[in-house]
Amino acid sequence: MRHGTFLFCAGVLALGCGDRSSAWDADYESVSAGGPPTQGLSGSVAVRDDALDRLVMITSPGGRDLTTKALPVGKGIVYWQTDAKRERLFVLSEGVQPRRERDDEKPSLTVIDGGGWREVDGRAEFHEPSILARYELDDPPNPVLYLDPEGEYAVVTVGGGVVENPNELLLVNLPEDGDDEPTIEAKTIRSFGSSPQAISFTKRLRFPDGIGRRMMIVQTEQEVALIDPENLDTEITVRLSEPLNGVNMSSPVEVAVHDNQRSQFDPDDGERFPIIAIRLRNRSTVPLLSFEAAPSEAEAGVETTGVDFLVTVNIAEVGSVPSDIDFFWTEVDAAPALRLAALLPNRSEVALVNPDANYTDYVALGAAYDHMTRVTDDVAVQPLNSDVALLTGQSVYSVAFWELGSTGTRSYRSLETHSIGIPINQIIPITQDASAPDGEDYGHLKLLRGVTASEFYVLDLNQRQSAPMLTTGTSGANITPAPDGQRAWVSVANEEEIASVRFSDLHPTTLVLERPVAAVYDIAQPETTHGSPSRVAIALHIEGASLGATVLDARAPDTADTRFYGGILLGGIR
Amino acid sequence: MIRREAGYLVASMALMVPWVAAAQPAPVPSEAAPAKPSSPATGVAIEPGGDSVDQAADAPPGATWEDGAPTEATKAEPPAESVAASASVVVVTAPANVGPSATEEEAPTMPTLEHLGTYQKHTWVGTGVRTSYVNDPGLDPFAETDALVRLDVGVGRTLFGYRQVSLAAVLDYAVGGRSATARGDATTIMAHQITVAPELRFHVWPRLFVFARPAVGAEYFRASIEESSMNEELLQRAWAVAYDLSAGAAVQLYGKVSSDARIPRLWLVADGGYGWTGRVDLEMEANDDSDAPARSVPLDLGDLTLRGPQFQIAARLSF
Structure with a gap:
């Protein structure tokens, strides 16, 4: 009888032993490092769910409906960011550290298609979020990722080991779609005692050897390296730790690249090759790199590998430490001419350097502008041969429209200054994705905001007007333009009020929601209204361990026409 | 959580323990057990199978068994000559001065699989x-x-x-x-x-x-x-x-x-x-x-x- 009782109890106990998924016991972990807790993409909102090593992708199939899809990413997210087009997400994970078992996950880079509208064979189509590729890494990545704005490459650096090579770069060839084979190549850049600080990519440039190359520009503390990502053996290194042409150099803080091409140029006048300028920390000198069709020859301070042309360095003295540099087209003798512009806030001037003749001209600005933005493509009336720039400054209560060119003895066409109520430290561009309605382009608008000001400005480049938008008591407001470029959303963390500013008439609409708002995103829906995609605004609410969302019609937001979704992170566990 | 479930089950088992403890092991009447006492007054013949179940249920109660143990009265064996039994019929004749009278105590109906x-x-x-x-x-x-x-x-x-x-x-x-x-x-x-x-x-x-x-x-x-x-x-x-x-x-x-x-x-x-x-x-x-x-x-x-x-x-x- 005792044995029978024991067996009976054992059987009953065994029945009660089935455990649920541990995911139900994983509380939401607030994101404290590696990027924001949420990211907005063109057609979806991504929410980090670190406790479950996944991203929850929120999309809208139409109306006020929401759907969620959980995408697994590597354990231990160290960094994530979207690409420039807000179409893809890149997630760096450290995996299981230290690895003890073969099954322990390795560090990885996960590339995610955020879904949304995409041009396919001339037609805009809506895609669901999905994982495009996953790259395993040998060592834990550093919390930084360098992305190619054209979407071909990403660069990962690794570290954290007993011995690490800070000059080793992992170049990831990103797939166009999920069918491509992912590849990753390691490259140790030529080093003279420093390590990478910033990496950027150029567009395709034509070099004197007749080869069109995209170049990866690596800034270290003492060098600037140009590397062909398609052939990693091609490398040009400019050593700034040594005097160039007898002039002492310094650390690079900015690299400006120009292809030096213009359709008006006559090919018979000779080929023109790219030109590169390097802004140095606390130096009034600007090295200018140019390329000549001649046998490669080692110039002092320049190391080259795998190139069959000459790299020359000229030093331009601009008279003061520049705060910003860029190449602009101006007009000389009714023909386009390329100039390097260097903003000199200490002198309230801009220096225009002729890279061919190493001649510098100065334009008085009347204010200490420290930042310039090319807006040539954004204005309705574009000069034939020259550029238009917008000048702003962090200590200047005005903006300036600078139209290059030349009139008489002046080396510029016009400089138009407009007073504004705040010093500007951020210019938010208005861009459009494939979901934008035809004929409603507001690229000529720029959102200008300061650091602490409780207002921002909508600057109209065509009308040369700036409209203030007051945000009472909300100096820390988040201003997010919609991906279709039709409106901007303004929210303040943990406040229940949000606002939409419609660009067509600059009409602001204030919306008081029923829970504090963490962020607002504007995403496309796979539903068309009158032939154009509709959109919804998703206001996220993060309360303790849970995530909720209020859904509104983005184009005509109305708090009487909303839906509220709670417990979003509870989905996708079963 | 498993402990909690185990606790439920152990508790439920524990509830049963007093009842189990209270239950005394008792001999169960069988074919080899003493013949069932029937009505001493009538001496009705009872067949252990068939319709006898209903008849037994209708019979007046006789001596009782406490927890299956026969009482003193039922332990008294009837005289051998007064008991006649066959495979299918049991005839019991009550002794004249043995056991309780019909008015004091009636014989129990012992359960069998047929009764x-x-x-x-x-x-x-x-x-x-x-x-x-x-x-x-x-x-x-x-x-x-x-x-x-x-x-x-x-x-x-x-x-x-x-x-x-x-x-x-x-x-x-x-x-x-x-x-x-x-x-x-x-x-x-x-x-x-x-x-x-x-x-x-x-x-x-x-x-x-x-x-x-x-x-x-x-x-x-x-x-x-x-x-x-x-x-x-x-x-x-x-x-x-x-x-x-x-x-x-x-x-x-x-x-x-x-x-x-x-x-x-x-x-x-x-x-x-x-x-x-x-x-x-x-x-x-x-x-x-x-x-x-x-x-x-x-x-x-x-x-x-x-x-x-x-x-x-x-x-x-x-x-």
Whole structure:
């Protein structure tokens, strides 16, 4: 009888032993490092769910409906960011550290298609979020990722080991779609005692050897390296730790690249090759790199590998430490001419350097502008041969429209200054994705905001007007333009009020929601209204361990026409 | 959590211990046992099979057995010459001055498999603990393990008996629930089940019978979650059809051994089987009078069906 009782109890106990998924016991972990807790993409909102090593992708199939899809990413997210087009997400994970078992996950880079509208064979189509590729890494990545704005490459650096090579770069060839084979190549850049600080990519440039190359520009503390990502053996290194042409150099803080091409140029006048300028920390000198069709020859301070042309360095003295540099087209003798512009806030001037003749001209600005933005493509009336720039400054209560060119003895066409109520430290561009309605382009608008000001400005480049938008008591407001470029959303963390500013008439609409708002995103829906995609605004609410969302019609937001979704992170566990 | 389930089960087992302890091992009348005392006055011939069961039930009660042990009166053996027995007929002639008189004490009707009397035909009420193993992901937000422990209350009555086989009708109610947290949000589920069932029984021994019971009924669910982003309790209430198929055994723990008296008897019942309920959508909604945001969309936690094997231990009081 005792044995029978024991067996009976054992059987009953065994029945009660089935455990649920541990995911139900994983509380939401607030994101404290590696990027924001949420990211907005063109057609979806991504929410980090670190406790479950996944991203929850929120999309809208139409109306006020929401759907969620959980995408697994590597354990231990160290960094994530979207690409420039807000179409893809890149997630760096450290995996299981230290690895003890073969099954322990390795560090990885996960590339995610955020879904949304995409041009396919001339037609805009809506895609669901999905994982495009996953790259395993040998060592834990550093919390930084360098992305190619054209979407071909990403660069990962690794570290954290007993011995690490800070000059080793992992170049990831990103797939166009999920069918491509992912590849990753390691490259140790030529080093003279420093390590990478910033990496950027150029567009395709034509070099004197007749080869069109995209170049990866690596800034270290003492060098600037140009590397062909398609052939990693091609490398040009400019050593700034040594005097160039007898002039002492310094650390690079900015690299400006120009292809030096213009359709008006006559090919018979000779080929023109790219030109590169390097802004140095606390130096009034600007090295200018140019390329000549001649046998490669080692110039002092320049190391080259795998190139069959000459790299020359000229030093331009601009008279003061520049705060910003860029190449602009101006007009000389009714023909386009390329100039390097260097903003000199200490002198309230801009220096225009002729890279061919190493001649510098100065334009008085009347204010200490420290930042310039090319807006040539954004204005309705574009000069034939020259550029238009917008000048702003962090200590200047005005903006300036600078139209290059030349009139008489002046080396510029016009400089138009407009007073504004705040010093500007951020210019938010208005861009459009494939979901934008035809004929409603507001690229000529720029959102200008300061650091602490409780207002921002909508600057109209065509009308040369700036409209203030007051945000009472909300100096820390988040201003997010919609991906279709039709409106901007303004929210303040943990406040229940949000606002939409419609660009067509600059009409602001204030919306008081029923829970504090963490962020607002504007995403496309796979539903068309009158032939154009509709959109919804998703206001996220993060309360303790849970995530909720209020859904509104983005184009005509109305708090009487909303839906509220709670417990979003509870989905996708079963 | 497993400990909690183990605790439930150990507790339920412990409830049975006093009854088990109270039950005294007693000899059970058999063919080799002393001849059943019958009415000494009438000397009616009783056939152990066939229709004699009904006749025995109608007979006046005689001497009693306490817990199956014969009393002093019944221990007195009748004179050998006064007993005549055959394979099918037992004729008993009461001795003139032995045993109680008919007016003082009547002879008990000892149960046999052919003469079960109130061992078979009775009404009962019972209560017990039912543990179901619900391997359905729909239960996961509400329970950390798959066990669902319920308190079970039942009532039944024998409708028909023939030899060792009988048929009873059972009305059963079970209630139980679980609580847990789902990613930090408190959750609760309660399930109420009411079923009716025919219970087909077979007496292996007068004090032991096995049974099978197909039950059908309804299950009422009430699931809730304290959803943080809404700061509200979300509920789902639903009905579903319920089926149980179980089989088990019952053994008498306490009660006089007599087939003819409607006396209380305590039984220990153990059964196991499989239970089904219809599928319920876990669309969790706030109450209409709550402060939930306007036009809140129900939280979809999937669906739930309480389907799985189950065990039950119960005490049954028959009379």
